[in-house]
Amino acid sequence: MKLKRFLLRYYPPGIILEYLKSNGEIETKSIDLLNLTPETDVDVLVNQILFEEPTISEARKPQLKKLIFKLIEKLESNQEQEFDEFKVLKAHILPLTNCAFNKNGDKFITGSYDRTCKVWDTITGRELLSLEGHKNVVYTMAFNVPFGDKIVTGSFDRTAKLWDSNTGDCLHTLTGHTMEIVCLAFDPNGYLLATGSMDGTAKIWDVESGQEIYTLKGHTAEIVSLQFNSDGDLVLTGSFDNTAIIWDVNTGEAIHTLSGHTAELSCTQFDFTGEYCVTGSIDQTCKLWDVGTGNCIETFRGHEDEVLDACFNSTGNKLATASGDGTARIYNVFTGSCTQILHGHTQEISKICFNPQGTKVLTASGDQTCKLWSAESGEELQTLEGHEDEIFSCAFNYEGDTIITGSKDNTCRIWKDEPSMMKARAAVEEGS
């Protein structure tokens, strides 16, 4: 086996080794550097990597060192940034639901009560495609990250549709659920997708053929949250039956039922490593679970009302939670201690996410604003004002220099920091 080249993954930081096998096939292995910080002693780290990866020769040392410095630089990017409203997109004629970026962030998708999913160019704010065919609200949608050539939409019409993201052609309509589809995900390899429904089941589908592979039966109430782990061999579902279930994608069997919450679940998420997952509940707590054993490791308390959303940062050492009590909290995942309470919104916070660097937290609220916070100090950095009704969804692009927000006011807004704004304007001028 011969080391061919290094590839970089910025968030979470990692180096991918690409090997050429004797039979000519290419194999990759990733070295995750989840603890990398600007303070890391890079020489020590390089020696350690060489020790653990004998295929990397001494001669590669300077190159490896350069790559690690690049990763650190990326972690430190976007520290001093100020976002401004770049575009207000008014093509939907009814409230928006969810929104999502593709991997490199040059396109994003929005769903709406107007039964369409629209594909947008992030730089120009131009509508590229309108995916039409659903007979009711398009509630949930995703790109097949990292590839980005397909989109899946889930609708209150009980179907999901697979689309070619470049042509807008509908490739398959996935039928079988007997109630609204409200959550879905592609597996990271792009072969499978999973849908979760108000009918209490989840289904695994083959992307190529559009055929159902398994129905995941076990929940006794609506499924409202669903994800694959990074390896794509497990699915996590969260339900109004107060439990989450971890499923084996290869057999369709439930591996662990995560019970302990005393009210409906609102959200679930795997961490990057897939060793842990988090659940948030109407019972005002979040819980951290060991994916291997299904045991609850930690209960995060403190919110005084329902937990509506929760997410890990990209490396998985921090957890951010959003609540009906109008505050967000940041917890240290490993100690369970609450490190910051984010006060400032005047209404419930319904969505929360970290920027890819993990340095900032974005919250979306019923008070019609989004706010940006320092993940380190908890300080409120900025308020994104402009929407005229509550904000249902928000997302960062992979670079962390662009934000999209979807609102009940029928608009989607693009927010950019200054360098990104300048880039976009230059690109628009060039194109005109």
Next chain:
Amino acid sequence: MPGLLNILRGLRKGQEKEARILVLGLDNSGKTTILKSLSDEDTENIAPTQGFNIKALSKDGFKLNVWDIGGQKAIRAYWPNYFEGTDGLVYVVDSSDEERLGECLEELTTLLGEDDLKDVPLLVFANKQDLDLALEAEEVMEHTKLNDITDRVWFIQACSAITKEGLEEGMEWLVNTISEKKES
């Protein structure tokens, strides 16, 4: 409670002591004002509803998830988005706008023909009784041909979203009717 999660909660079926109420009617009939008035909120400066408003109200031990849907012509085609799981339909009529009663009847007739709203009890609010021009409930009833309805229970209530006159009475009828229906 805002957020998409609340929408999902509103979609839950078969919840005891919970009812999903759908409020429809032409634009400017006063749907949002009625909803705000019922929840004791300020009724001034209400803009046309582009999408929907949801309010949870409590009445006689029932939790009512009330959905007020925008009534402008261009978005009426999307009314069916909200039909599923509806326990009670409130149809709001601007009693002072005699010219549009024909359009009012047309939309109501379409609604009553929808499969997803089959058997759903109908409450008609003859709204804007505070205005001099307002027709009596009796006249609104004739214009909207309520007497021709044979496939469901219905009730017409004269009301004013501004003075609140008649609102509670109407909702009372609706909740009782839904409650009886759920028990049977």
